[in-house]
Amino acid sequence: MGEPILRVEDLTTRFFTEEGQINAVEGVSFDVEPGEVFGIVGESGSGKSVTALSLVDLVESPGRITNGSVWFREPALAARIREDDPDTAAADGEMVDLRRLDDNERRALRGTEFAMIFQDPMSSFNPSITVGTQIAEAVEVQRRATANPRAVRSRTQGFGLLKFLTTSMVPTVDYVSEESRDRAVELLDTVGIPDPASRATEYPHQFSGGMLQRAMIAQALATEPSVLVADEPTTALDVTIQAQILNTLGDLQAEYGMTTVLITHNLGVIARMCDRVGVMYAGEFVERGSLEDLFERPSHPYTEGLLGSSPALDNGDRRLQPIAGNVPSLLDEEMPDRCYFADRCPKAMSECLDKPPEFDADGSEGHRARCYLARDAYDPGDALPEGYFDES
Amino acid sequence: MQYGRFLLRRVFHSLFVIWGAATVVFLLRFITPGDPVTALAPPDAGDEVRAALERRLGLDDPIHVQYFEYITDLMVGDFGNSMEVLDRSVLDWIFWTRFLRSLELAISATILAIVIAIPLGVVSARRRHTPADYSATLFSLGGISTPNFWLGLMLILLIAVPVGFIPTGTPGPLLHEAVGDLFAGDPGTLGDWLRFMFLPALTLGTYFTALITRLTRSGMLEEIGKAYVKACRAKGLPETLTMYRHVLRNTLIPIVTILGLQLGTLIGGAIITETVFEWNGLGQLLIERINARDWTMIQGIVIIIAIGFVTINTVVDLLYAYLDPRVMEE
Amino acid sequence: MISDRVKSSLKREFYQSRAAQVGVVLIAIILFTAVFAPMLTPHDPTTQRVGTGNGSALTDLPPLSPIPGHEFVGTRDQTMVNQTTGEFVNVQQEVPANASHPLGTNERGQDILSRIIYGARVSMLVGLLGTALATLLGVPYGLVAGYFGGRLDDTLMRAADVMLAFPSLVLAIALIGVFRDTSFHTAELPDPFVAAAQGDLVPNILIPRAEHVASMPETTTFPVTVTLVVALVNWVWFARITRGEALSIRAEEYVTAARSLGASDVTILRQHILPNAITPIIVLATIQVAFIILLEASLSFLGFSGTNLTWGADIQQGRDGLSSGKWWVSTMPGLAIIAAVVGVNLLGDWLRDALDPGIQGESGGI
Ligand SMILES: Nc1ncnc2c1ncn2[C@@H]1O[C@H](COP(=O)(O)OP(=O)(O)O)[C@@H](O)[C@H]1O
Ligand code: SF4
Ligand SMILES: [Mg+2]
Numbered sequence A: 001m002g003e004p005i006l007r008v009e010d011l012t013t014r015f016f017t018e019e020g021q022i023n024a025v026e027g028v029s030f031d032v033e034p035g036e037v038f039g040i041v042g043e044s045g046s047g048k049s050v051t052a053l054s055l056v057d058l059v060e061s062p063g064r065i066t067n068g069s070v071w072f073r074e075p076a077l078a079a080r081i082r083e084d085d086p087d088t089a090a091a092d093g094e095m096v097d098l099r100r101l102d103d104n105e106r107r108a109l110r111g112t113e114f115a116m117i118f119q120d121p122m123s124s125f126n127p128s129i130t131v132g133t134q135i136a137e138a139v140e141v142q143r144r145a146t147a148n149p150r151a152v153r154s155r156t157q158g159f160g161l162l163k164f165l166t167t168s169m170v171p172t173v174d175y176v177s178e179e180s181r182d183r184a185v186e187l188l189d190t191v192g193i194p195d196p197a198s199r200a201t202e203y204p205h206q207f208s209g210g211m212l213q214r215a216m217i218a219q220a221l222a223t224e225p226s227v228l229v230a231d232e233p234t235t236a237l238d239v240t241i242q243a244q245i246l247n248t249l250g251d252l253q254a255e256y257g258m259t260t261v262l263i264t265h266n267l268g269v270i271a272r273m274c275d276r277v278g279v280m281y282a283g284e285f286v287e288r289g290s291l292e293d294l295f296e297r298p299s300h301p302y303t304e305g306l307l308g309s310s311p312a313l314d315n316g317d318r319r320l321q322p323i324a325g326n327v328p329s330l331l332d333e334e335m336p337d338r339c340y341f342a343d344r345c346p347k348a349m350s351e352c353l354d355k356p357p358e359f360d361a362d363g364s365e366g367h368r369a370r371c372y373l374a375r376d377a378y379d380p381g382d383a384l385p386e387g388y389f390d391e392s
Numbered sequence B: 001m002q003y004g005r006f007l008l009r010r011v012f013h014s015l016f017v018i019w020g021a022a023t024v025v026f027l028l029r030f031i032t033p034g035d036p037v038t039a040l041a042p043p044d045a046g047d048e049v050r051a052a053l054e055r056r057l058g059l060d061d062p063i064h065v066q067y068f069e070y071i072t073d074l075m076v077g078d079f080g081n082s083m084e085v086l087d088r089s090v091l092d093w094i095f096w097t098r099f100l101r102s103l104e105l106a107i108s109a110t111i112l113a114i115v116i117a118i119p120l121g122v123v124s125a126r127r128r129h130t131p132a133d134y135s136a137t138l139f140s141l142g143g144i145s146t147p148n149f150w151l152g153l154m155l156i157l158l159i160a161v162p163v164g165f166i167p168t169g170t171p172g173p174l175l176h177e178a179v180g181d182l183f184a185g186d187p188g189t190l191g192d193w194l195r196f197m198f199l200p201a202l203t204l205g206t207y208f209t210a211l212i213t214r215l216t217r218s219g220m221l222e223e224i225g226k227a228y229v230k231a232c233r234a235k236g237l238p239e240t241l242t243m244y245r246h247v248l249r250n251t252l253i254p255i256v257t258i259l260g261l262q263l264g265t266l267i268g269g270a271i272i273t274e275t276v277f278e279w280n281g282l283g284q285l286l287i288e289r290i291n292a293r294d295w296t297m298i299q300g301i302v303i304i305i306a307i308g309f310v311t312i313n314t315v316v317d318l319l320y321a322y323l324d325p326r327v328m329e330e
Numbered sequence C: 001m002i003s004d005r006v007k008s009s010l011k012r013e014f015y016q017s018r019a020a021q022v023g024v025v026l027i028a029i030i031l032f033t034a035v036f037a038p039m040l041t042p043h044d045p046t047t048q049r050v051g052t053g054n055g056s057a058l059t060d061l062p063p064l065s066p067i068p069g070h071e072f073v074g075t076r077d078q079t080m081v082n083q084t085t086g087e088f089v090n091v092q093q094e095v096p097a098n099a100s101h102p103l104g105t106n107e108r109g110q111d112i113l114s115r116i117i118y119g120a121r122v123s124m125l126v127g128l129l130g131t132a133l134a135t136l137l138g139v140p141y142g143l144v145a146g147y148f149g150g151r152l153d154d155t156l157m158r159a160a161d162v163m164l165a166f167p168s169l170v171l172a173i174a175l176i177g178v179f180r181d182t183s184f185h186t187a188e189l190p191d192p193f194v195a196a197a198q199g200d201l202v203p204n205i206l207i208p209r210a211e212h213v214a215s216m217p218e219t220t221t222f223p224v225t226v227t228l229v230v231a232l233v234n235w236v237w238f239a240r241i242t243r244g245e246a247l248s249i250r251a252e253e254y255v256t257a258a259r260s261l262g263a264s265d266v267t268i269l270r271q272h273i274l275p276n277a278i279t280p281i282i283v284l285a286t287i288q289v290a291f292i293i294l295l296e297a298s299l300s301f302l303g304f305s306g307t308n309l310t311w312g313a314d315i316q317q318g319r320d321g322l323s324s325g326k327w328w329v330s331t332m333p334g335l336a337i338i339a340a341v342v343g344v345n346l347l348g349d350w351l352r353d354a355l356d357p358g359i360q361g362e363s364g365g366i
Helices: A048-055 A075-084 A103-112 A131-147 A161-169 A178-190 A209-222 A239-256 A267-273 A291-296 A301-307 B002-031 B036-040 B047-056 B063-075 B090-094 B097-126 B131-145 B148-163 B175-183 B188-224 B227-234 B239-276 B282-291 B295-323 B325-329 C004-016 C018-035 C112-148 C150-163 C168-179 C192-198 C210-214 C224-249 C253-260 C265-301 C311-318 C320-324 C328-355
Strands: A006-017 A020-032 A037-041 A063-073 A095-097 A114-117 A227-231 A259-264 A276-281 A284-290 C074-081 C088-095 C187-190 C219-222
Touching: A006 A048, A020 A048, A020 A063, A020 A276, A020 A284, A037 A048, A037 A267, A048 A063, A048 A227, A048 A259, A075 A095, A075 A103, A103 A114, A103 A131, A103 B227, A114 A209, A114 B227, A131 A178, A131 A209, A131 B239, A178 A209, A209 A239, A239 A259, A239 A267, A259 A267, A267 A291, A276 A291, A276 A301, A284 A291, A284 A301, B002 B063, B002 B295, B002 B325, B002 C150, B002 C168, B036 B047, B090 B097, B090 B282, B090 B295, B097 B131, B097 B175, B097 B188, B097 B239, B097 B282, B131 B188, B131 C328, B148 B188, B148 B239, B148 C265, B148 C311, B148 C320, B148 C328, B175 B188, B188 B239, B227 B239, B239 B282, B239 B295, B239 C168, B239 C265, B282 B295, B282 C168, B295 B325, B295 C168, C004 C018, C004 C328, C018 C112, C018 C328, C112 C150, C112 C219, C112 C224, C112 C265, C112 C311, C112 C328, C150 C224, C168 C224, C168 C265, C187 C192, C192 C210, C224 C265, C253 C265, C265 C311, C265 C328, C311 C320, C311 C328, C320 C328
Parallel strands: A037 A259, A037 A276, A114 A227, A227 A259
Antiparallel strands: A006 A020, A006 A063, A063 A095, A276 A284, C074 C088, C187 C219
């Protein structure tokens, strides 16, 4: 294994709502190496989006990252922090911990270090500003940040109410420069939007879903991020468009060698795009490993269930197999003190009433599963009686 | 192209509305009990005098003829003469001093309201649940619930009377006079203008300040929850830019229409404010003419106000469509 | 017509929102005051006390003022139990001079508190009746326009747009100019409590302060024109909101289904469209009550109401005294208006937050 560019350790994100505490992400750990595509797969409601938002530091109230760290490789920043404070815990080698950086530095990493593509392109663009301007904004922010990396304020240029009024009333004064607009058009061209110059002047509602998702990819590329987090980038689109978007993403990924965290609930997408995969269930990674590990040697009954009876890597578009039973509640008080999957697991044993830790599993180094079956062979004699969880 | 069509449609619509308004105003006089001739003629007038008066007022024709004449006169800008002061033209009485005085008051109040309310609403939304937010919320509740004639009297009581130098009761200079004097090297007139304008504008502007604060706050809060705000943050846009360029902008777009709809409140408020401060504008004239039962004048004032109101609303709509092109799709 | 879901959402919002509770309490107090005015007033609101007492006038008394060298003290009827016989007796109690007119008197020596209490009647009556009338005019209009759509809708809504060409107060003033010379400009509503206290149908013992009540004004002047005018000016808002709702509801599947089963238009309007459009109408009505109270106050301030026993007219009355230091005559009724309007607005916010009809700002104004 090489040096990771992103290292997530024991990430825990919770929401503190009126209904109670929601453990959306619980003790998630994984590494991503440069140029790699890391996939996260799981049923809806398993905490994938919250994981993604935690990576890019966008969890908002009532949510909070309560534990763990998110390390990014950012040698220059790491050196600078250590210069300011030699004993800092925020830097480790060439890595910096997002959670320990101060607010300004952390914000400065958005866009530069990581960018995000959201599931629903229609609602992720401001409806009343042209697509070109919105992409150009991302370029502009980056341009200003690179021009003057230490002064975070320079990116704002004191943009307050007064500036807002002048820029909206005086047509020649604008935050976004001409160069940034030109770059936005180039980017639209890169992601395969025909006639980019005129499309740049259109509003989001004049775009189709697929075209707008391309525009969002362009916006993410604008900042030339080292890590791209894509949260279900194709889920909201028609099946035929999905394939095109995936092609575009794949091509760009190959061309720029951009490290990608790809979230999906479509195993076909995983099989097609990813190098390594984490399987999420009830806020936890229940299994992680290389693509082969998961598809050829799944160690967790949940992964097996997802794959169905005949795991086939070449199957173009295979949705998750529905698994009998309910998606578990993530409300803290309703979460049992056992394997969260036990009530749906066809192989649940009495041992499983204790919560299993992560075990090393067969296959490549780094193949792990949160299941006793990764350690011991299945013994039907230990199986819990049928309907064991029904009463409770 | 598309915008041109939209513009045409809007303009036609407002012309229609103005025609309708003129018709309503015409009818008002006919359902009024009492006969203007009896009111005007001396008690001992003979039939001949009465008939002459009737002819002079144009009341001897059948109603449809009167209506036709009324509308055609209006189209060429002829509002007729006052019914009380028979040789005084309605338009002459209304324009320009009266009209300008009311317009200055309304515009000053609007500017005052916008300048205070938008920052207040933004602060209130961004510092939700802080003392600043609570004070702004309390202020806006009070502001929309306070009758402005009472507010005006309280300002006179608490500011004008003790301070002394803020005048009430006599009309001040008009803005163009003040600016003229300023260029002629005498800033004193502008000072007078400000002194005269301050309390009336504050009185009239308070309701709007409160309303805009409230709308800005709730609009911002709603807008901040939307997905595109997260996307802005994700692409590294600094918070101030996200707030002003995106959130506030989108909040203001619907507020512009609401303000257009609420413009009637401003005009109504101006009438009352004029009465309180004895501000010599259209509103005071309307009240005075109502009490004199001078129907041609009343009609003229009401139509002028309606035309102004409809015009501004149309402009607001066109502006809205320009800011948010989605509205043209409907 | 109101579903359980709506009820529970109203209840939840009410328990959570201090503002909603304040609003309910304020409105309850004002309604109570308006209804039981004759029992609550310290004095007859119309009695002028010019030159009563030792030659010096009782006019322009500041709130809570003792009256130096003045013999007059107020009297108050009090029903008490005679401790020995167990009978109820009315005794006259002397009231110290400074509490006799807690909010002072105006230049005619009328008690301001009593006038405010009676003023609540006019305000609330006009506010509620005016809104009810506007609803009755606007809702059917909007229902018909929205439900039948097409040409009819176009025509009706254009006519409604013509109404919107006039600022409410301007139209109201012009309409009052039309109606004020009619015989129905105002109406005298008999006060049932006073009638009961004066007659002997009801044993006086059942009426608190019966003797005092009997001496109160026998009728309340109700401004009919103003009520009609505020309704005529504001019905359009109801028509607009209702039309919008009807337009979207008529496209729903259950309406199509009902129509295919042969339900008549009237049935569909009554059973499907109206119940589903009711939420925004209720919220609008609440907001309108606040506007109409302000509108009534403005009209009576301008002297157009036909009665001077209203808050607006009292503010007008105290206006001349402001520059000579008599601040209370105008101030006090203004505070009453604010209390009423704040109360209604808080109720409106509560309903809006709980029911979320999405009609912000589309609600008219003065
Ligand atoms: N803003 C929020 N407030 C409260 N709970 C949230 C919020 N966002 C997500 N959650 C909770 O976090 C859990 C995981 O959600 P999410 O990450 O969106 O799932 P996925 O993306 O896998 O479908 C859900 O159970 C949801 O209830
Ligand atoms: S730990 Fe037990 S219940 Fe959980 S997945 Fe493994 S076998 Fe099933
Ligand atoms: Mg998701």
